[in-house]
Amino acid sequence: MTSVTSPGGPVRRFAGLLHRRPSIRLAGLLSIPLLWLVVAYLGSLAALFVTAFWTTNEFTGDVVKVFDLGNFQDLVNESVYRTITLRSVGVAIAVTVIDSLVAFPMAFYMAKIASPRAQRWLVIAVLTPLWAGYLVKAYAWRVMFSGSGVLDWFLRPVGGHAPGYGLLATTITLAYLWLPYMILPIYAGLERLPNSLIDAAGDLGARSFRTFRTVVWPTVFPAAVAGSIFTFSLSLGDYIAVRIVGGRSQLIGNVVYDNVGTANNLPFAAAVATIPVAIMVIYLLAVRRTGALENL
C-alpha cells in the first residue's frame, strides 16, 4: 500500500502535510496565543476571583483558603469604599469627557483639513507621547502642578494659582496620558467618513453645526465610544498617577495597591480589584449596542 507522499525533502513533506491537514495548520497558528490567553490571562482572572472569597488570619496575616463573603460585605457596608468607587468612576468619566472634547477637533483637523504630509506628521506627533515612559510624563505633570511650577507661573499674573495635588490634577494628568487612545479611533472614524457626505449636507442647506450633528457625529460616535473604552478603563484601573499628583486622594487602584503592599491583605485586594472589572463588563455590555466594538 502506498500513501500519498510529497516529493522532495522533509521540509517539503511537512509543508505538504500542512496543506492536506488544515486542522494541524490551525493548531500551529493558534496554540501559543491560546495558551497565553487561557493560562496567563483567564487563569489569573480566575485566580483573582477565587482569592477574593478567601480571608486572612488576623494575627499571622496568612491567607486562609476558605470560602467567605466577608470581603464583599465589607465593600458594601463600609461607606468609604462606596465613596472611593464613585470617585474613581467620576474621574474616569471626567477623563473620558475631557479627552473626547479635546480629541474631536484635533482628529477632525488631522483627517479632513491637514495636507496628507501634515497628516502623517500629526499621527506621529500624537503617537510620540505613547513611546515616552509613563513615570516621566506623570512626574512632569507633578512638576507642573507644584506650588512654584509652570502652571503657577502662568496663572499668577491673572490672579490664579496652581491647583496643587489632588483629584483635579489627577484628572488632568490622566486625560493627558490617555488622549492618544481617544484621538486615534476618532481619527480613523473620520478617515472613513467620505468628504462628499460633508459636502452633501452643506449642499442640502445644512450649516456647520447641523452637518456635525446629523452627519459627522452619527458616523463618528461609534469610534468615539471605542476610544472611551480605552480612556475609561485605563483611568479606572490607574493607581500611579494618583500617587504622584493626587495628594492624599484615594482611587480604587490605590486601595488595591495598599492592600497588596502595606496592609498585606491579598484576598481583600482581590475583592476590591473585581470592582473595576465588574464596571468594565457593564460598560462594554452597554456600548456593544452602539456598534463601537466593531470600531476597535
Next chain:
Amino acid sequence: MTTDVSGDVSAAVSLRGVRKVFGEVAAVDGVDLDVRDGEFFAMLGPSGSGKTTVLRMIAGFETPTEGSVRLGGRDVTGLAPFDRDVNTVFQDYALFPHMNVLANVEYGLKVKKVPAKERRERALQALRTVRLEGYDKRKPGQLSGGQRQRVALARALVNRPKVLLLDEPLGALDLKLREEMQVELKAIQRQIGITFLFVTHDQEEALTMSDRIAVFNAGRIEQVGTPAEVYERPASPFVAGFVGTSNLIEGQAALDILGREGVYSVRPEKLRVDTRLDAELPRDENSATGTVAEVVYAGAATRFVVDLDAGGRLVAVQQNLQASSMDVLKLRDARVRLAWRREHEFSITGPM
C-alpha cells in the same frame, strides 16, 4: 483678459474669468460660460481638465481664485453651498449611510424647516419621480448602484433647485444601466424643466443627453456648442480627437489629397471603404488610397484602420449591412480607397 463683468442676466449659471489655482497648478484657467435656463448642459473633458472643479465652484465647495460665479443673475462667488439655490448629485452619491432612503430625501427639506406633512409628501413624490416607490424604509447599503443613484437624484430634486449639478452621475453604473439612466435623466429633466448641468468624461454620454456641450481641456473651454456642432464642426484638434475619432489629414497629405494646406478631419462613419481602387468617383467626393493596417469587427459595424499612401492614418467605420466577420477580416493588408463627400471634410482652425 477681457471679461464682460455683468454676465448674461437671463442665464441660469454664468461664469466670468473664473480661475482656480491649487498650490501652483491652475486647475481652471480662465473660464467664461453661460448656461441658459432649462438647458441640459454637459461639461465634457478628460480627467484633470478642470470640469469637476468648475462644478464644485458653482456648487460652492470651492471658491474661485479669480472671477465671478452668478446664479440666475445673482453673484454667489463668495457664498457657502448652503446659501446657494443649487443641488448636487455626487459621483459617489454621498447618501447618508445611517439614514433610510426617506430620511435622506427629506434632509434638505428638514433643514429648510418645511412642515413634516408637506415634507413627507414631497419626498414620496420625488421617490415616485425616480421610480423608487416602496423603497423609503431601506438603508442606502441595501440598494443597488442604480437605485442609490436615483435616491441621490430624488434627494437633490426634492428641494426644487434652480440648477441641478451632476458630477459624473452615471460613472459608477454598468453599461446597460447607464444607457437606461441616460434616457431617464433626460425624461426627468424634460418633465420638471429645471436646468441640468452635468460633468462627464464620456463623449457619447455628452452627445446623447445634452442640449449643449462645453469641451474642457487643460483648465480651459475649447468649444461650446450643440452636440451636432461639436461633433461635426470641432473647433480644435483636441475637440476633434476627444469627441469621436480625430482622423486628421494634415501637412503634405492635405496638399496631396485635398490640394490645399491646413488641417482637416473627416469622421470615420463618413468614409466609404472601397476595394475597387479605380471605380468612378462622384464629382462631389474626395478620395485617398491606402493599405488596411487593422480590421476590428464589432458586430454591427467594422472599423478599418487605413495607412494612407500620402501619409497619415484614417479610421473608417462601415455598417455590416451585407458583410460578415469572415469577409471583412480578409481585408487586412488589402489595398483600399477611402472616399467621402467634400461637405463632410472640415478644416480645423483652432490652436494645435
